[in-house]
Amino acid sequence: MKKKLLCGLMILFISVLTGFNTRIEVNGAEVKDKNIDLVILFNDNSIDKNVENIITESGGKIKNEFSNLGGIEAECPVDLIPTIRAEKNVQSVAPNHAIKISSNEKTERLTESLNNYQDLSSDLYEEYQWDIKRVTNNGESFRVGSGNHDVVVGVIDSGVEPEHPDLEKNFLGGKNLVPDNFEGDSSEVGDLNDVADRLGHGTNVAGEIAGNGRIKGIAPNIGFKSYRIFNQSGDTTATICSSAIIDATNDGVKVINLSIGGYDLKGKCYWTNPATGKRYNLGDNMAEYELIKRAIKYAIKNGVTVVAAAGNESLDCSNKIKLTNYLNEENESYGFKYEGLTYEEPGTIKGVITVSATGRNDQLAYYSNYGKNFIDISAPGGNMHESDDGINMCLTTDIDSGYTFKEGTSFAAPKVSAVAALILCKDKDLKPKDVEKKICKTADELDKNEHSDYYGAGMVNAYNAIK
Incomplete structure (x- = not known):
């Protein structure tokens, strides 16, 4: 579905794609005691x-090794960067930023009286979930296949509320990747089993996939695992994200949902240390985000279907020059300068299924990214700007055992992840490329398929995909 792209520099706006123009902002790296x-x-x-010896002999330390990906995380003096860059086997280096969730999102919780109702199976599905009905042909797909626990979806996000009544039956555990005292957060103690959602986003996404109670997901009996990569302040790093992708793959999940996004520059990146004003050439690709790219390729190579949200910046991702200008505008204050052509990631990685968002009227949502040879498929993500009087956002599970309305490509992507899982329940041995082909071939036509830059193959249809 996509043209194979040359490797380049990846600048990650890991978007928690819950609202219009919502993203995780890349903050300037903190330099402590002249180390980075x-x-x-x-x-x-x-x-x-x-290279590891150069670092340790200079008083630095190796914090992580990614043996499957050819990368390391290290703490060392800032002025060691040119020496490391000069080594012939080094492709690129980059500060391992703290990547922070933006607070700009669209959320509307249900009223307290609705949240207090008990044991009303499917009542909220029947009343509000137009988006789930659209993908399942008004629930017809549930009669053909609703999933099982032999196929597991990995939700790499902010964790999950394990005891939410609509999720607990399908929750199969997971892993916390946030390290002890990460970013000074004393509530983080490095407990590998601590997947409790502090933010809500991971719980929101899980409901779209595997909700089964008052609301319904696309695959209400599918198993899912949660891989938590954010602390309670919404902070993570590229190394944490990469570790989660590798762990999910090694744990045997068959589908990974990535409601994250990034931008990959084929060109040059320069970084000016905000503490000293000294400028560094970081190379032809930015190591921390190229690491994530390699992790995704590792997953696909090992038979994992990877689904990604297209992004919420309303950008034409086929216009590579404008994307570069966008990166420079967004990151100039953090000391970065980019030269070259930019590609959205992970959407343009070969084998990733990239999902745009539509509203209730099947038209592209106002916030959704788009682009020729970029979008593979579309799914409902909500559009609060539509003029009809109905519910135009997507209802899903929330923390505190509640429910909330959301909009964003974050809530389009998990619908496709769920359909991928349903397909694999029928034939677990299908390769990721075959799963993608089946999703695209069974999609509903939108606008007579004249706008593939908006919708790719059309609207995902669970019933057509598994009947």
Whole structure:
């Protein structure tokens, strides 16, 4: 479905795609005691021990090794960057930023009286979930297949509320990737089992996939695992994200949902240390985000279908020059300068299924990214700007055992992830490319398929995909 792209520099706006123009902002790296946390990427999938020796002999330390991806995370003096860059096996280096969730999102919780109702199976589905009905042919797909626990979806996000009554039957555990005292957050103690959602987004996404109670997901009996990558302040890093993708793959999940987005520059990146004003050439790709790219490729190579949200910036992602200008506008204050052509990631990674968002009228939502040879498929994500009087946002599960209305490509992507899982329940041995083909071939036509830049193959249809 996509043209194969050359590797380039990936600038991640890991978007928690819950609202219009919502993203995780890239903040300038903090320099403490003249040391910096770096991601170093090598030219192949092997780690150069000579580089590790240079770091440790200079008083630094190796914090993480990504042996499957050819990268390391290290803490070392800032002025060691040119020495590391000069090593022949080093492809690129980058400060391992704290990546923070933007507070700009669209959320409307249900009233307290509705949240207090008990044991009313499917009542909220019947009343509000136009989006789930659209994808399932008014629930017809539930009669053909609703999922099972032999196929597991990995939700890489902010965690989950494990005891939510609409999720607990399908929750199969997971892992916390947020380290002890991350970003000074004393509530983080490095407990691998602590997947409790502090933010709500992961719980919102899980409901779209596997909700089964007062609301329904697309696959109400599918199993899912949660991989938490954000602390309670909404902070994460590229190394945490990459670790989650690798762990989910190694745990045997068959589908990964990534409601995150990024931008990949084929060109040059420069970074000016905000503490000293000194400028550094970081190379032809930015190591921390290229690491995520390699992790996604690792997942696909190991038979995992990866689904990604297109993004909420209302951008034409086929216009590579405008995307570069956008990156410079967004990141100039953090000391970055980019030269070259920019591609959205992970949407343009070969094998990733990229999803745009539509409203209740099947038209592209006002916030959704789009672009020729970029969008593979569309799904309802909500559009509060539509003029009809009905509910135009997507109802899903929320923390505190509640429910909430959301909009964004975050809530389009998990619908496609759920359909992918339903297909695999029919044939677990299908390769990711075959799952993608089936999703696209069974989609509903939109606008006579004259706007593939908006909708790709059309509207995902669970019933057609599994009947």
